[in-house]
Amino acid sequence: MQMDNQITPKKVRSFCSFRYGLSLLLHLCNVALMAQNMCLNLTMVIMVNSTGPHSLPNTSTEEHLENIKNPVYNWSPKIQGIIFSSIFYGVLITQIPVGYLSEKYSIKKMIGFSLFLSSLLSLLMPMAAEGGAAFLLACRVAQGVAQGSALISQHMIWVKWAPPLERGRLTTLSLSGNLLGSFIVLLVTGFICQSLGWPMVFYIFGACGCALSLLWFVLFYDDPKDHPCISISEKEYILSCLNQQVSSSTQSLPIKAMIKSLPFWAIAFGSFAFHWTNTIMVLYTPTFIKAKLHVNIKENGLLSALPYLFAWSFGILVGHLTDFFLSRNILRLITIQKLFNTLGLLLPAFFSLCLLYLSSSIYSMTIFLILASSTGSFCMGGVLINGLDIAPSFYGFLKGVTAIIGMIGRLISSTLCGVILNQDPESAWFKIFILMAVIDVLCLLFCLVFGKADIQDWAKGNQEHTRL
Numbered sequence: 001m002q003m004d005n006q007i008t009p010k011k012v013r014s015f016c017s018f019r020y021g022l023s024l025l026l027h028l029c030n031v032a033l034m035a036q037n038m039c040l041n042l043t044m045v046i047m048v049n050s051t052g053p054h055s056l057p058n059t060s061t062e063e064h065l066e067n068i069k070n071p072v073y074n075w076s077p078k079i080q081g082i083i084f085s086s087i088f089y090g091v092l093i094t095q096i097p098v099g100y101l102s103e104k105y106s107i108k109k110m111i112g113f114s115l116f117l118s119s120l121l122s123l124l125m126p127m128a129a130e131g132g133a134a135f136l137l138a139c140r141v142a143q144g145v146a147q148g149s150a151l152i153s154q155h156m157i158w159v160k161w162a163p164p165l166e167r168g169r170l171t172t173l174s175l176s177g178n179l180l181g182s183f184i185v186l187l188v189t190g191f192i193c194q195s196l197g198w199p200m201v202f203y204i205f206g207a208c209g210c211a212l213s214l215l216w217f218v219l220f221y222d223d224p225k226d227h228p229c230i231s232i233s234e235k236e237y238i239l240s241c242l243n244q245q246v247s248s249s250t251q252s253l254p255i256k257a258m259i260k261s262l263p264f265w266a267i268a269f270g271s272f273a274f275h276w277t278n279t280i281m282v283l284y285t286p287t288f289i290k291a292k293l294h295v296n297i298k299e300n301g302l303l304s305a306l307p308y309l310f311a312w313s314f315g316i317l318v319g320h321l322t323d324f325f326l327s328r329n330i331l332r333l334i335t336i337q338k339l340f341n342t343l344g345l346l347l348p349a350f351f352s353l354c355l356l357y358l359s360s361s362i363y364s365m366t367i368f369l370i371l372a373s374s375t376g377s378f379c380m381g382g383v384l385i386n387g388l389d390i391a392p393s394f395y396g397f398l399k400g401v402t403a404i405i406g407m408i409g410r411l412i413s414s415t416l417c418g419v420i421l422n423q424d425p426e427s428a429w430f431k432i433f434i435l436m437a438v439i440d441v442l443c444l445l446f447c448l449v450f451g452k453a454d455i456q457d458w459a460k461g462n463q464e465h466t467r468l
Contacts, residue, residue: 087147099400119209159388288369314374321336
């Protein structure tokens, strides 16, 4: 609770406020980043010729024109797999270093230059593909470094820009851009490839990212007190809400204390379970749809995109519910976070099992599939932002470490599911979903027992926490 002797600042209406405009801008930046991240996964279907060389001597004029619009390359499945995973390694190596540096240096420059570099590389992607798989691979690794830097460093924005009772809405609005970006790229990539050619996918999303990076440099400032456009009343409101927080640049990094902290491991295990589940639903939903529903590629794409739209809606809803419960003292913050952790980890496992046992028609299977793939967004109100509460001064570094643990879950789950599907296709989905449910339940129990929402002793320094 806030201290009794503290004067409660007068709240500035959130509608049309600058901080919500900033969150919306970051939302759009995340849309562009995720679209650039995912589009190659879809265009690869057209980029690769599975039947042989694309420069056959008897190629007709129509086919020749089609090859100009949609260039085709002879890359083996092994090469394609390496290209797909290359961006992951670029993201992986940035998490902890960028998380730490985001506490020390300008977030404006880190995000702006990272978004611009990712967008520039997207514009160069068709040229890199023409140069060969090695050039495309290098381009994707570099793009992963840029995107990993932007996705991690952005979390530090809300340490200085988000009043405690509005963190839920501001963070979930910005982060949900990743989900909307996934929905958009799944929805429009096929149409762009068919009408304009696959290179235009990279040009369009790259150009949008470049424009947003320029807008970012103009509109964003690291600290609200330095911004020339924000109203005086909103500036005073934000600063008065956060006046007791200090920068981690004046404190040493308490790595040993962090490792011994059970609330830290609660976030880590929650992130592991979230990414394990989310990776299965993202990567293998099209495979499941093809195996169970036997639909064509266009219908498969639409069904694969729909969960992202629902996940985007759930993510924004979570933020509003969190701040509603807090502002009216209906629930304590720790109770809210444990509630959303429970929903975000249990519901996907539950609806996945419903897919196996309660799907009697295509309609029921579609509903369960959408719910299983989208309800993980409830974790946006729990483990995905919990670090901002237990260690705001070291949030960047903490987020980087827990993101690495989450990526380990992504890597293991994607590999293991592929092995299970290859060895035993008949009972594979039962094994995959049961294992997912077990991991979700075990990690959730750890989160419920050891999770905290108040600032930890090792992260306090000279500051007092005011959110509870």
